[in-house]
Amino acid sequence: MIYKVIANHLINVDLGVVGYLPEGMRFLDLVVDTVVRLPRITVEIPVKELDQDEIHELIRETLTSYTYEFRCMLPRTDLTFLHDFFTLLTDEYRRWKFNVAMEASTESHFNGLTPLLDLALVYKEQDSSHWATLKHYTLDLMATAVTEAVMAHYVEPVKMFLEAHNGAIRTLVLKVDFPKTPVTNALDMRLLIDVPEEE
Numbered sequence: 001m002i003y004k005v006i007a008n009h010l011i012n013v014d015l016g017v018v019g020y021l022p023e024g025m026r027f028l029d030l031v032v033d034t035v036v037r038l039p040r041i042t043v044e045i046p047v048k049e050l051d052q053d054e055i056h057e058l059i060r061e062t063l064t065s066y067t068y069e070f071r072c073m074l075p076r077t078d079l080t081f082l083h084d085f086f087t088l089l090t091d092e093y094r095r096w097k098f099n100v101a102m103e104a105s106t107e108s109h110f111n112g113l114t115p116l117l118d119l120a121l122v123y124k125e126q127d128s129s130h131w132a133t134l135k136h137y138t139l140d141l142m143a144t145a146v147t148e149a150v151m152a153h154y155v156e157p158v159k160m161f162l163e164a165h166n167g168a169i170r171t172l173v174l175k176v177d178f179p180k181t182p183v184t185n186a187l188d189m190r191l192l193i194d195v196p197e198e199e
Contacts, residue, residue, distance in 0.1 A: 009149035009153065010187075011149070013031055014115070015031075030074075030081075031137070034134060041176050043058050043059055043174040043175075044171065044172070045058065045174055047162075049155075049162065050155050060143040092116070093116060093120040122137050146189075168195070171192070174189065175189065175191075176188070
C-alpha cells in the first residue's frame with residue numbers, strides 16, 4: 001500500500017545584499033523565470049529518519065541530473081544584462097569585509113552577505129559563464145528550499161511510520177513540482193510511503 005503525504009510549501013528567494021545592487025530585482029526576475037522552467041523531480045530517499053544534509057545532497061544531485069541538457073533560452077538583452085550585473089557584482093564582492101562579518105557577534109550581517117559570497121564564487125567556478133552561473137545559483141537556491149520544505153513537512157510522518165507501523169517501509173519517494181508561473185511561489189510536494197499490506 002502506498003500512502004501519499006501531500007504538502008504545499010511557500011518559498012521565498014532572498015538575495016540578501018545582492019538584491020540591493022542596481023538592477024538586483026531584474027536579476028531576481030531571471031532567477032524566478034529559471035525556477036518556472038524547472039521540471040518535476042522524483043527523488044528516492046533512504047528508508048530511515050530524514051537527515052538534512054543527505055536530503056540536500058540527493059535533491060541537488062537530482063536537480064543537476066534533470067537539468068543537464070537545460071539550454072540557455074535567454075535573449076541577447078538578458079545575457080548583456082547578466083554580463084554587466086556580474087561585472088558589478090564581482091567589483092562589489094571585493095569591497096566587502098567578509099572576515100569582519102563572519103566574526104561579528106551577530107550572524108545577521110553575514111547572513112545578508114551570504115548570497116553575494118555564494119553568487120560571486122559560483123561565477124568564478126563557472127568560468128564567468130553568465131547562463132551557467134544563473135542556472136547553478138538557481139539550482140542551489142531550490143535545493144535549499146526543497147530541503148527545508150522536506151524537513152518541515154515530512155520528518156514527523158516518516159518517524160511515525162518507522163516507529164508505529166507493523167510493516168517495514170519499502171520505499172520513500174519524493175515528487176516535487178516547482179511553481180509554473182512567476183506570480184506563484186509554492187512547491188507542490190508528495191511523499192509516497194510504500195508499506196506492505198496486511199496479510
